[in-house]
Amino acid sequence: MTQITGNKITINKADIPSGGMKSFKQADDSIILITRDEDQFQAFDGKCPHAGADLGEGLRCGNRVVCPWHHGTFDSRDGTLLEPVAMKGLTQYQLTDNGDSLIVDTSAKIDKTLDNDKLSDTHTVIVGGGGAGFMTAQQLRNMGYGGKITLISKDNKAPYNRPLLSKMFLAGKMDESKLILGGSSWADRHDIDLRLNQTVSEVLPNERTIIISNDAGNADSKLSADFLVVATGSEPKVPPFKGTDAKGVYTLRSMDDAKAIKEASAGKQVVIVGTGFIGMETASALAQAGETAAITVVGLSQRVMGNIVSEAVSNALINLHEENGVSFVFGAGVNEINSDDGKVSGVTLSDGRSLDADMVILGTGVAPRTELLSEVNDPDGVQVDEHLQLRDGVYALGDIAKATNQMGRQRIEHWRVALQHGLVTAAAILGKDDVNSLEERIPFFWTAQYGKSLRYSGHAATTDHSILFGRPNELDYIEYYFDDEGENTRASAASSLGRDKELIAFAELLRRGHAPTRAQINNGFDIIDQAHALSR
Numbered sequence: 001m002t003q004i005t006g007n008k009i010t011i012n013k014a015d016i017p018s019g020g021m022k023s024f025k026q027a028d029d030s031i032i033l034i035t036r037d038e039d040q041f042q043a044f045d046g047k048c049p050h051a052g053a054d055l056g057e058g059l060r061c062g063n064r065v066v067c068p069w070h071h072g073t074f075d076s077r078d079g080t081l082l083e084p085v086a087m088k089g090l091t092q093y094q095l096t097d098n099g100d101s102l103i104v105d106t107s108a109k110i111d112k113t114l115d116n117d118k119l120s121d122t123h124t125v126i127v128g129g130g131g132a133g134f135m136t137a138q139q140l141r142n143m144g145y146g147g148k149i150t151l152i153s154k155d156n157k158a159p160y161n162r163p164l165l166s167k168m169f170l171a172g173k174m175d176e177s178k179l180i181l182g183g184s185s186w187a188d189r190h191d192i193d194l195r196l197n198q199t200v201s202e203v204l205p206n207e208r209t210i211i212i213s214n215d216a217g218n219a220d221s222k223l224s225a226d227f228l229v230v231a232t233g234s235e236p237k238v239p240p241f242k243g244t245d246a247k248g249v250y251t252l253r254s255m256d257d258a259k260a261i262k263e264a265s266a267g268k269q270v271v272i273v274g275t276g277f278i279g280m281e282t283a284s285a286l287a288q289a290g291e292t293a294a295i296t297v298v299g300l301s302q303r304v305m306g307n308i309v310s311e312a313v314s315n316a317l318i319n320l321h322e323e324n325g326v327s328f329v330f331g332a333g334v335n336e337i338n339s340d341d342g343k344v345s346g347v348t349l350s351d352g353r354s355l356d357a358d359m360v361i362l363g364t365g366v367a368p369r370t371e372l373l374s375e376v377n378d379p380d381g382v383q384v385d386e387h388l389q390l391r392d393g394v395y396a397l398g399d400i401a402k403a404t405n406q407m408g409r410q411r412i413e414h415w416r417v418a419l420q421h422g423l424v425t426a427a428a429i430l431g432k433d434d435v436n437s438l439e440e441r442i443p444f445f446w447t448a449q450y451g452k453s454l455r456y457s458g459h460a461a462t463t464d465h466s467i468l469f470g471r472p473n474e475l476d477y478i479e480y481y482f483d484d485e486g487e488n489t490r491a492s493a494a495s496s497l498g499r500d501k502e503l504i505a506f507a508e509l510l511r512r513g514h515a516p517t518r519a520q521i522n523n524g525f526d527i528i529d530q531a532h533a534l535s536r
Contacts, residue, residue, distance in 0.1 A: 007107040013041070013100055019532075021065060021076065023056020031056070032093070032104055035065065035076040043104040044079050045091040048072050055090075059504040059528070062535030068500040069453065071416070071444050071507060078112070083441070084419030087138055087181070116191075118430055120146035125223055127200050127210060127372070128231035129153030130162065131415050132398030134181050135422025136229050141190045143430050150193040150223065152200060152212065157255055158187060163415045165258040166278060167448040170285035172262075176255065203230055203372040205394045227393050227429050230373060230382075231421070234366035234399040234413055239273075243337030248344030248359045252282060253366070261361060266291040268358040271347050273334055275299035275306070277447040279363030280317065284449040287324045296327045296355060298334060298347070305447075308456060309495055310463045310479060316472035317449065324450055329355065366413060368400040381411035386439040387428035388421050395428070397421035406442045406511055407459045407492065414445040442511050455500075457507035458493030458515075465489075467521050470499065478502050480521055487519040505531035 009024065009032055016022045016036040023046040024032045033046030033055050046055050048067040058068040064082060065074045072086030079090030094108035124140065124147060126133045137149050153159070160179040168174035177184065187194035201220065202211035209224040236251035238244050250261050261282075270292050272279050279297060286292050297304075303314040304321075318328060332349040337360050339345055347355045373382050373396060381402030384390050388397045397403075398418040402411040420441050427435035446455040452475050460481035470477030478496040482489045492515065496503040505527040509515050514534055516525045 007105055009104045009106065010098070011102045011104065013102060016041070019060075021056060021060045023054050025054070030106070032106070033065070033090070034102070034104075035060070037076070040077075041095060041097070041102055042077060042079075043093040043095045043102070044074075045093075048086055049088050049090065050086040057500070059501050059508070059531065061505070061508045061531050064508070064535070066504045066508070068504065070446060071455075071457070071504065081142075081423075082436070084135065084423060085416050087135065087419065088142065114142070114144040116141060116144055116146040118144045118146055119226075122147035122226035123224075124149050124227040124229065124429065125208075125210060125225035126151045126229040126231065127203070128229075128233055128398065129155050129159045129194075129196070130231060130233045130398060131159075131181075131418035132231035132233075132421045132425075133229065134159035135419045136231070136395075136397070136425045137190065137192050137422075138182065138186075139423050139426035140429065141192075143426055143432060145426070145430060147226070148193065149191070150195065150225075151187070152195045152198050152210075152223075154197070154199050155254060156197050158184070158194060158196070160255060162253070165255065166252060166281035166285055168285075169255075169258050170252075170262055170282060171288040173288070179255070200232075200372060203228070205373070205391055208393050225393075227395070229395045229397065229425060230390075230400070231396070231398040231418075232369040232372060232400055234368050236362065237365045237367050238362060239334070239364050241334050241336055243339055243344075244362070246337055246339035246344050246360075247342050248339075248357075249337060250359070250361045252278060252361065252363070261286075262289070264359055265289075267293050269294045269356050270296070270359045270361065271355055271357040272297045272361045272363055273347075274363030274365070275301065275304040276363060276365065277305055277308070277445075279361075280304055280321070280449055281447055282361055282363060283321060283326050284324070287321070287326055288450065293358075294327070295325065296329060296357075297321070298329045298332065298349065298355070300331070300333050302330045304328075306463070308463065309454075310466045310468060312468055313454075313472045313477065313479060313495065316475065316477075317454075319473060320450060320452070320475070329353070366399070368411065368413075370400045373400070386424075386437040388425045388438065389428060395425045397425055403438050405438045406440060406513075410443070410459060412443050412459070414443060416444045440511070442507060444507065452497060454495060454497050455503055456493065456495040457503055458491070458510050460493035465518075467491075467518065472497070478506075480506070480516070482518055485518070488517050490515040490517050491521065502527055509534065 021035045031046030033044045053069040070085040073083035079092045081089040092110040096103040159181040201213040208228040332351045336348045382396040388395045399413045465482040468479045476498040478499040480491040481493040494506045508531045
């Protein structure tokens with residue numbers, strides 16, 4: 001039972017188990033989170049700073065408080081950010097021990113601001129304004145970096161949340177201003193020299209120097225740094241079939257792309273090429289916006305998101321889309337985008353069928369922008385160490401980096417991974433050894449379609465050896481993925497809808513090297529209990 005008097009909230013100690021946590025919702029919609037370790041109690045703002053989830057609905061594993069929605073993770077002892085997608089730690093409140101109860105004063109916040117006095121005589125240059133570049137700059141300041149930070153972006157806008165373009169913005173559910181990372185005054189508040197509309201034409205790693213091209217015809221300029229961070233991201237792949245240059249053909253990567261699609265789609269017959277999560281999110285967003293005349297998704301395989309989930313889950317997603325008016329054409333590629341006077345008029349498929357179309361959106365994957373580091377490229381990304389370092393003082397991160405995480409050496413094009421890279425890079429620059437390296441982290445991503453969020457932890461080479469629990473058609477399931485049929489093979493990934501705590505528990509076990517085996521899963525393994533046990 002809680003009692004509220006002004007800004008002070010009285011909470012019974014007995015309501016919180018040792019080694020656990022509990023959230024308390026207040027009349028004003030705020031949430032207080034209390035964590036307990038024996039006789040030590042801490043009080044925090046209980047809403048995840050990323051999207052406002054009730055952290056008490058998540059899972060506590062050891063000193064890790066994991067958000068149920070997007071797996072942002074915080075230290076139960078002081079609220080420190082341990083894992084994105086959140087980009088800052090938790091607000092902590094002062095509390096008074098009153099015997100059998102605690103009094104939390106929400107007007108008395110514990111100030112954790114650090115003096116920005118570390119490496120004050122250095123200069124960090126960041127190339128790229130996506131999630132990885134933003135997070136590097138953000139965390140440098142949060143960790144006390146006092147040097148100069150210059151962030152250079154080819155985009156014409158301050159860093160923004162790209163995943164929400166296809167999840168929320170296209171659906172008309174989020175205004176552009178809400179997508180800006182850190183808010184409109186982020187760069188000024190953090191004393192960051194943000195340079196937009198600038199193109200870096202060359203990177204000289206050995207000199208920690210970049211060349212900035214001048215489009216006005218003036219001489220190119222050089223910029224050198226003590227620490228150079230290259231996070232140039234990816235660009236959409238445009239397939240080699242005929243007609244991709246017609247008016248009415250779009251890709252979705254930037255805010256300008258999303259605005260153009262949003263404006264052009266009203267009343268149009270839209271064909272989306274590609275059944276990955278970008279294609280599916282775009283179909284979902286446009287269907288929710290309700291402005292198109294028709295939406296048809298074309299895919300070579302018979303499944304959607306087939307490299308991520310099993311046939312049963314794929315079928316459930318297809319049903320969800322069809323219930324919302326989306327049509328599918330499977331088992332066929334695109335031979336040509338037809339046009340009339342240079343404008344899209346239809347699509348000819350590889351099996352000879354034709355589709356009417358006024359607009360074509362290519363959701364056919366992305367390719368890393370590695371050309372600036374071409375001399376040190378692996379064929380599939382830039383080889384860096386577990387701290388994202390390419391060589392002394394030079395870092396490559398985000399979509400272009402092929403780095404070693406808990407799952408091995410991989411290049412992964414997901415938002416949470418890009419933010420992980422920024423967090424790890426900032427800590428490496430500052431020489432902080434209390435921040436986990438990339439080797440101690442695992443991939444995670446989520447896709448939002450029609451207000452439902454499918455979440456995925458780990459990385460699986462195939463979905464052919466999965467074990468499924470639940471009812472995908474009711475959007476309630478968890479599925480574990482294995483590399484083979486061996487009874488002692490450990491799961492390498494899992495996806496879920498509506499089973500948040502189970503997925504969190506799996507991710508924590510996977511991170512610690514204790515993912516369940518096929519035999520354990522089949523024998524009724526209690527994944528939540530095991531995650532708690534291993535974290536004590």
